[in-house]
Amino acid sequence: MESVFIIATIIYMFSCACYFGYLFFQKSILQRSAIGLMAAGFALHTVSLVACGIRAGNFPVNNLHETLSVTGWAIAAVFLVFFFKYKLKILGIYAAPLITLVMIAAYQMPRPVAQNPQLLKSWWLAAHIVTIFLGNAAFTLACGLGILYLLQENAIKKKTRGFFFSRLPSLDLLDTTGYASIVVGFSLITIGLITGIVYAKAIWGRFWSWDPKEVWSAITWLFYAALLHERLTVGWRGRRAAIMAIIGFGVLLFTFFGVNFLLQGHHGTFTAM
Amino acid sequence: MRDIVLLGLNHKTAPVDVRECIAFTADETDQALVMLRDNPTIGESVLFSTCNRIELLMAVDECEAAVTLAKQFIAEFKKVPLSQFEKSLYQYVGDEAVRHTLQVAASLDSMVVGEPQILGQMKEAYRKATVEKTSGVILNKLLHRTFFVAKKIRTETGIGDHAVSISYAAIELGKKIFGDLEGKRVMLVGAGEMAELAVEHLIRNRAGTITVANRTFSRGVELADRFRGKAVKFEEIISCIKDVDIVISSTGATDYVLRKDQIKEAMKSRRNRSLFFIDIAVPRDIDPEINRINNAYVYDIDDLKGIVDENIEDRNREAVKAQRIIDEAVIGFRKWYDTLEVVPTIVSLRGKVEAIARQELDKTLGTMSHLSEADKQAIERMTGALVNKILHEPTDFLKKDGCRGNKSAALDLTRKLFNLENNH
Structure with a gap:
């Protein structure tokens, strides 16, 4: 299924190119092509992941290559859902290059065989992985929306307008969509953490073992919980919400990759190289 | 012609x-x-x-x-x-x-x-x-x-893009902040032609309630009636700010009507929802420092003028592109117009009929190899005569102005009847 993976990556690249074209020339045909290509790439990518999973007999997160591939897939999935819900066309300029880069990175990675495939055969685990990845993808989009928000806010505040002013949508739409993606992301990772804890009990016999991965997951969860709480109580919206979404993404990245590479934890197998 | x-x-x-x-x-x-x-x-x-x-x-x-x-x-x-x-x-x-x-x-x-x-x-x-x-x-x-x-x-081209009047520029900015202006509540502080025009534009964009604050309360009530809104006392402005989204200010005051600390306080009670100030007054009513508060945006008359000038420049640039499209269209129209001359129409009409005759002749003679050379020539002569006779009357009609004055209509009809557009 290697060829399907490569074709999907190439289609994502074309989608990415169309988005750049759209950013500069503002022709709606480019945007429509871009989203069409994105959907096509996503469909092929799904096929490649399913095939990979069937061949290995478990969820395809046996090494860093597969994990990255699933990451790209999750971002594409969440992006497509948000696109159809909010019609936020320009978000593709963030999502498409990101997905493409993740796919290229995945392609570069070696593909060692999993050391302990038995560990991965469980429906609890599948639920844990799917919700965590989709949740993380939603946070990734929230970060992108935060960046776009800051660009547009800067254009309006500085009164310079310029390149982004006409190309980006309203602050309100960016803020609402950003908030929605954090709510979605938070809900998903909450479910993901619960299933993870249940699975840990099933396989290691205890819910919580103060593993670095667990600790950092809790920190990430608390961070986003605080962000949502502040929004609902004192009205953290607009600029502050955008900045927090970007910082939150930094924390998330550390939890996702940093812990595996810098600290030792029981999730190491997923990012094996 | x-x-x-x-x-x-x-x-x-x-x-x-x-x-x-x-x-x-x-x-x-x-x-x-x-x-x-x-x-x-x-x-x-x-x-x-x-x-x-x-x-x-x-x-x-x-x-x-x-x-x-x-x-x-x-x-x-x-x-x-x-x-x-x-x-x-x-x-x-x-x-x-x-x-x-x-x-x-x-x-x-x-x-x-x-x-x-x-x-x-x-x-x-x-x-x-x-x-x-x-x-x-x-x-x-x-x-x-x-x-x-x-x-x-x-x-x-971008010739119609972007606002080129102060009040439209304000609306355009409002849309970049709020997305949709529908239901957004507006407060008009003071009065004035340009400010009232902006309010009217906002109403046309389906803005919500209009609140009018004027130093002369009766004048405020009058304006509020016109916009089907409500009037408030000038002293109530700050307490009303938490319930509005857009403030248009145009008073004759020599000092700021709204100061930074007041708005900073008000932002808390509005839970940081965006607040857009349009300051049309000279001297200014709204402290420009307010623009530094998160989620508050202040545009004064010069800022809006700047946008308008920039947009006009943009349009003039686009006009050059438009000129090129027009040059092409003039040439295209000239081509059509020339076909309305008599001679080219007759020539292409004749060409078309002769081509049909030649084609059919070749087809028929090709299947009749038993004919002698003399027979073939006779058939060809007959075809030529047919073409001449058929075309005689229409040609005469077009040449001699049989159509009583409106020659261009007759020529145009001829071209359409025989579908002559494509072979000139």
Whole structure:
């Protein structure tokens, strides 16, 4: 299924190119092509992941290559859902290059065989992985929306307008969509953490073992919980919400990759190289 | 052969008092068209009149005579001595008339380049002409072409993009902040023409309740009635701020009406929802420092003017692109127009019929190899004679003006009947 993976990556690249074209020339045909290509790439990518999973007999997160591939897939999935819900066309300029880069990175990675495939055969685990990845993808989009928000806010505040002013949508739409993606992301990772804890009990016999991965997951969860709480109580919206979404993404990245590479934890197998 | 002639005046050539005297109302346009139709010197006519321009577009046989007559007609119809406006009139013939018509429709000749109303007004003028049957083959073709080109220019260039008035610029900014202005509550502080205009634009964009605060309460109530909103006392502004989204300020105050610390406090009670200040007053009413508060945006009159100037520059840049599209359209129209000459039409008609005869002849003779050379020549002669006889009457008709005056219509019909468009 290697060829399907490569074709999907190439289609994502074309989608990415169309988005750049759209950013500069503002022709709606480019945007429509871009989203069409994105959907096509996503469909092929799904096929490649399913095939990979069937061949290995478990969820395809046996090494860093597969994990990255699933990451790209999750971002594409969440992006497509948000696109159809909010019609936020320009978000593709963030999502498409990101997905493409993740796919290229995945392609570069070696593909060692999993050391302990038995560990991965469980429906609890599948639920844990799917919700965590989709949740993380939603946070990734929230970060992108935060960046776009800051660009547009800067254009309006500085009164310079310029390149982004006409190309980006309203602050309100960016803020609402950003908030929605954090709510979605938070809900998903909450479910993901619960299933993870249940699975840990099933396989290691205890819910919580103060593993670095667990600790950092809790920190990430608390961070986003605080962000949502502040929004609902004192009205953290607009600029502050955008900045927090970007910082939150930094924390998330550390939890996702940093812990595996810098600290030792029981999730190491997923990012094996 | 008929010529296209355009006679007119606009805001560049005539001052407003002259334009006022010459402008045709809708009813007058109808009357004028009927009178022009009944005049044999003027073959086809379309009359187009707005507050910035009067244009009389005609297709005529005798150019000079028609122009003199049209000038006289306007002077008599509007009861204004010709000497009073003759200097302001411009006159274009042929390609230049076509080009001018296209430029007007594409809004390149407007006071505000790119303003969108002109095309609709022109379509309405053309509709009147078709109702009164004063436009014929030539002007129909020209105006259909014109509307098509104007639409193309609007979609392919940025000529209509971006606001070019202060109040529209404010609306455009509001949309970039709030997305949709529907239901957004507005507070008008003070009064003034430009501020009231902005409020009206906001209402047209379906803004929510309008609150009016004026130092003279009765004046505030009056304005509030006009906008179907409510009036508040001037001292209540700060307490009302938490319930509004857009503040338009235009008072005669010499000092700031709203200060940074007041708004900072108010933002807390509005839970940081965006607040957009439009400060139209000189000297300013709203402390520009407020712009530094998160989710509060302040635009004063100079900022808005800056946007408008920039947008006008953008439009002028786009006008260059539009000019190119128009140049192409003029050439395209000229091609069609030339086909209305008699000789090319007869030549291509003959060519078409002869080609059909030759094709059929070859087909038939190809299957009849038993015929002798003499037989074949006889059949060929017969075919040639058929072609000549069939074409004799139509050729005569076109050459000798059998169509009583309206030659261009007959030529156009001929071309359509025999589908001659593609083989010239």
